[in-house]
Amino acid sequence: MAVERLLPDTEAEDLIALVRDIAANELAPKAGEYEEKERFPREEFRLLGRSGLLGLPYPEQWGGSGVSYEVYLQVLEEIAAAWMTVGVGLSVHTMSCYALAEYGTDEQRDQFLADMLGGDLLGAYALSETHAGSDAAALSTRAVLDGTDYVVTGTKAWITHGGEADFYTTMVRTSPDGGRGISCLLVPADTPGLSASAPERKMGMTASTTAQMNFDQARVPASRRLGDEGIGLKMALSALNSGRLGIAACAVGLAQAALDEAIRYAKERSQFGRAIIEFQGLEFLLADMAAAVESARATYLEAARRRDRGLPFKRQASIAKLVSTEAAMKVTTDAVQVLGGAGYTKDFPVERFMREAKVPQIFEGTNQIQRMVIARELRNA
Missing domain, CATH: 1.20.140.10 (Butyryl-CoA Dehydrogenase, subunit A, domain 3)
Structure with missing residues (x-):
């Protein structure tokens, strides 16, 4: 049943119509099979990217669409109604771009954000650890500055798109000062020393890969730190x-x-x-x-x-x-x-x-x- 939506303008109506068409014809017919086979829908995320749906609530200046959150969330609802894995994946990608969009410098946004919002890249958000879920301030993945790089060691847990993403917005400990000692790094997936464990075996959303991400002396350029040290939490x-x-x-x-x-x-x-x-x-x-x-x-x-x-x-x-x-x-x-x-x-x-x-x-x-x-x-x- 199509939900009647009170949308603010014709552009929003056209956007929802596009999303409903994609959801009905490209997503819903595949959902059951992909979930049964635990097959990650990478091409479907690329389709969303080509359709301009991976950067909806972010400014057009950096490749987004400048859509209000009210409209963006209705897009998410339509996609999730067709295929929950893809809806949640889009939400996670959007959140993974947040730190750069809100706390990055203009130079960092110019360098990284357009590609993240443009549709070819898929993001992941790496905050949780096995002992630091609800208590995020207890995370222990360490990042030590060595010249112009941070050397990162530790393991992140329950990472949506773990092993499939192109970048990881990662919270790391840069000082022992509790929650005030956490910083944020934008880590490319091809960083040497970064690897994914075997995917978790879940009761649902089985096409959505969830895995631990392991940092073994992974070197991340300091230029990829977002915001000042200590404001990551x-x-x-x-x-x-x-x-x-x-x-x-x-x-x-x-x-x-x-x-x-x-x-x-x-x-x-x-x-x-x-x-x-x-x-x-x-x-x-x-x-x-x-x-x-x-x-x-x-x-x-x-x-x-x-x-x-x-x-x-x-x-x-x-x-x-x-x-x-x-x-x-x-x-x-x-x-x-x-x-x-x-x-x-x-x-x-x-x-x-x-x-x-x-x-x-x-x-x-x-x-x-x-x-x-x-x-x-x-x-x-």
């Missing part, structure tokens, strides 16, 4: 505020896809002489699913509008991420219930949707962390 947390909105939009897209499949099945499936959608038990279940999807969509859009207006949106981003991912988990689970035994088989996509809905409750800060952020913001208001 600030940069990372700032990026996560926007990244959480991306995950919220993807979760809503996934929930919408599950709702659409449940409605389609309920209209076609007959029991006791009539379509099961006519039974009140199913009607109420579908109504609650629709309410959850539309409420979550309204939440992420309001947070995006605050961001676009330059207003504080940290609390609203956490609320959007919390509400949207919880909704996706419930709606996908209920979609399996609507389909009954059929929903538990791989003949229908809802079982995949349910498996895919779990990880958005975990990454970009677990939903328990979102509650902590929201409560802290309320205390400090």
